[in-house]
Every structure is written in structure tokens, then in C-alpha cells.
Amino acid sequence: MSLIHRYKNNGFNIVLDINSGCIHVVDDVTYDILPYLEEGLPVETIEEKLGDRYKREDIESSVKECEKLKEQGMLFTKDIYENAIEEFSNNRQTVVKALCLHIAHDCNLACRYCFAEEGEYHGRRALMSFEVGKKALDFLIANSGSRRNLEVDFFGGEPLMNWQVVKDLVKYGREQEKIHNKNFRFTLTTNGVLLNDEIMEFCNKEMSNVVLSVDGRKEVHDHMRPFRKGAGSYDLIIPKFQKFAQSRNQERYYVRGTFTHYNLDFSRDVLHLADLGFKQISVEPVVAPDNEDYAIRREDLPQIMEEYDSLAKEMIKREKEGRGFNFFHFMIDLTGGPCVYKRLSGCGSGTEYLAVTPWGDLYPCHQFVGEEEYLMGNVDDGITRPDIQKEFAGCNVYTKKECKDCFARFYCSGGCAANAYHSQGDIKGNYEIGCELQRKRVECAIMIKAALSCD
Helix, strand or coil, rough: CCCCCEEEECCCEEEEECCCCEEEECCCHHHHHHHHHHCCCCHHHHHHHHHCCCCHHHHHHHHHHHHHHHCCCCCCCCCCCCCHHHHHHHHCCCCCCEEEEEECCCCCCCCCCCCCCCCCCCCCCCEEHHHHHHHHHHHHHHHCCCCEEEEEEEECCHHHHHHHHHHHHHHHHHHHHHHHCCCCEEEEECCCCCCCCCHHHHHHHHHEEEEEECCCCCHHHHHHEEECCCCHHHHHHHHHHHHHHCCCCCCEEEEEEECHHHCCCCHHHHHHHHHHHCCEEEEECCCCCCCCCCCCCHHHHHHHHHHHHHHHHHHHHHHHHCCCEEEEEHHCCCCCCCHHHHHHCHHHHHHHHHHCCCEEECCCCHHHHCCCHCEECCCCCCCHHHHHHHHHHHCCHHHHHHHHCCCCCHHHHCCHHHHHHHHHHCCCCCCHHHHHHHHHHHHHHHHHHHHHHHH
């Protein structure tokens, strides 16, 4: 198992020390000697192997610098957490800190790639009642232990189709904050069809974050996100989203799109959204069964990789010109190294984060809703299947064999359990296409930081 990951991107020789998270931008001689140093070869042998390409004094100087970095714990560091993972998992108190409230299992759009089947989630159309939502918030408070900050995402379908209940639950949550010494962070995901000034004003007061669903260019968006009768939704939502983003000072929101086999040139969609004035952007690959015509195929990967490289270069250019924007998948924290907590727990689905259906059933996350084998309980009785919670608690990079040799494992913590389940039938599996794209995104994110810091 290698302790470092080397790659070249946009003219940079980049070395990631996997276990410490340290990033090094190195010259050619250092880049080439590092594999030999990791093998433990003496400097004399390295000189024999590379002497026809580099001067002896340059090789010796580079070896000394690498040895110094190793002594400082910044190169060839060992993984000190693998042996502690079992004890950590067994002794860690499980508290619920976040809920995804499916406030509406109904939608006014008919998006072609929607895993929720126009909001129905393999079931029936339904709107969450205030009583069910109230019980969900009570459940969250009761199961949050000493944790003060709690998160609630109003999700769908389309949550604005049940807007009064959203407002009533926010009011109830604010009342409970004072009683229980809790702080609710409310978020909302919307397609924007029903968005209006009153809703924007309420969200700006109460919602910590708002996700605005748009796929990019008009032709791309309208093809994949039409109304049920076929008309596109782009022209209706874009002016609203622009106004909303501006009203939040281009903060505490992001426009979130999905790219598919039909728009593999998705960097154009990202840049289109940036040109519309949006500063917080996420355009993510669709996850779909192989038999869907819009699914990402393995033969699409080379083009997608090129798109990520192209986007990264353009982002650097725009940042230097004062026109920068954030792209969600290139936003990773490189300053403090991979967080131990994230290494071991990932997103927390099935343990700290649960989804609640309109009738109060509990599932590990929104992408498991409707999968009856993962029905964990309900808001009246609480968690009645602790075995499911335990299964998810044991899901991490050390329990996934494909993760052990992956340099990006501490940035994705093993990836999405739902994607693994839907692609391989096992939450401890891996969605292979997703893994390859994740590795590329991590490389691009590191390169962007290198380019901006080395300028």
C-alpha cells in the first residue's frame, strides 16, 4: 500500500502524503526519486537509476529534503487510525444530529433522472402533516444527546408544495430551541417553480442554506427537468434564482445540477451558471442504472476527466481575474489534513443522519426511502431496527476492501452508501464509476490550491 500519491496536472508535479494530508509541489528530480525512497533504496542506488537524467548533487539534495520532511511527519507517514477503528466504533456514542424531512412526496416537475420517481419514492403521493413533522423534531431533540446544533433539511419531491407546514415546523423548532437549549439549522431544497418574494423573505430569515435545483444551459435543463406535460422550466426559475442568490449576498445557498450522458460537456453548464452570476455551484454526475439512456458509462470517463481538468484551469483563470466562484466538488479542506472524524464516519447516514417520510417512517437517508429492508423505525416508536444503525456505523474506509489502496479514501470516507447499495447491492461496496470521478476531483482540487498558492 503506497503512502503517497504522485500525479502531474496543469504543469505541476504534485505529491499527496496520504495519511497526513500534506501536499507538496515538487521539481522533476524529487518527483522521480520519491518512489525509490518509498521502497527504501539507498541514495547510491537511486543515483545509479537516475544518474543519466539528473546531476548527482541534485539527487542528493532532494533526498535530504525528503528525509527532513519524513522526520517532520509530512512525508511517508503511517496510518495511525486503522488499528483504533474498532475501538472507536464500539465506544462512540451514537446521537442523531440531522434529519431529512420528506415534507412532500409530490412534485410539479417530471425530471427524467429523479430517483424519487416524481416524488413518490416507490410509494404514494403524500404531504407530511404538521403532527408528523412535530414528532420528527421531538425525536431529533430526544435522540441528540448533549449535542446543541441540530440540522433539518426540508426535502421532497418539492417541499414548497407543502409550504405552510414548513413554516409551522420552523416556528415549532424555534420554540423548542429555548426549552431544550438546542439550535436548529434549517435548510431547504427546491426546484423554484413556486418560489416567490414571500418565500424568499422567510428563507432569508430562517434557512441557513438553500439548494436551488438547475442543471445549467437552457437546452440541457429543459430536456432533463420538464413539467409533466413536457414544457421546460428554465425560463421560469432562472430569474427567481438570480434574485434569491443576490438577496442572500451570494452566500448560504448553492445552485445544484446533475449532468448525464447527454451533457458530458458539463463544464459549459458550470460556466453558464457562473456567467449568470451564481457564486456557489454544484453540478454532479447522475447515478443511474446502466440500462437508462442518460446513465454515465465507463466509455464516458475520459471525456469527463478532461472536463474536470478544463473546468479547474478556467476556475484558476477566473479567480485571478476577480471573477471566481466556488464549485462544490472542488471544495476540500487541505489546510488541516483529513479530519479523523470524517475518516471514520463519513456522512453519518443511518447513524447521525436519518430521513423521515411524510407518514413518519425512518430510513438511513433520502436515497434509501422506499427500500423496505432499510426501514429503521418511525417517529412514534423511534428506531426499532438498531441492527441497521449498527450496520451503517461499521461502514467506513477500513471495512471496504476497494478503499484500502485508494489515495482519496480520507476525502470521501468510503463514498456514498446508497450509491454502493444501488450499484452493488451492498452498502459496504463501491460505486466504481463514482470512485474514479472522485479521485479525479480530488486531484483537480489539490491542483487549484497549488496553482493559486504558487502564483
